[in-house]
Amino acid sequence: MIFSYRYRLYAPSDRLYERCVGLAWCSSCREYSAATVFVPRNEDLWEPLAELPTPERERLVRSEVKLLDHLDRLVRRGIRPADQP
Template sequence: MWDTVLDGDRRVCAACGTPVRSYQFRFHPPESAMFERCVGLGWCSGCRIYSATMVRVPRTRVLVDALASLPEDQRERLLREEAALVDFLDGRGGEQRPSTPGM
């Protein structure tokens, strides 16, 4: 089990103190009744541990798409492979490191 602790207004990894990074993305198309069910990722860059869960994000909230500039095949591969997605978002996938707001 991966533990995090509150450090002021952010969460940090209980094991190493590294700030927890997070990213949320929509899994279903806008016309779907399931559109508000999204995937939420949280991870520690220091320990290389991550967790994923389904989260509810209101339909009206616009989420940043960190994968928007990628070719469709690379985008689809990353969305199917959580560990590769975390590596990409963390800047270890050979691309820029996006800023991601806390969950």
């Protein structure tokens, strides 16, 4: 099954706020893809890292592999964004 996650790079006041990182990965084969994607300003994004302590959140965001490992563990526990099946 393919899962996806999008996150913002810029502050809401920045003109580039709608420019985001989009990740898609397969839990079974461990392949992933990343791209810059457009997300409208008024669209809320899933924030699975929001409850983590700041150092942990920053560590995960610095490495796509670590971030995807964390997200994959959440998905395997049944925690996923509303738009995922």
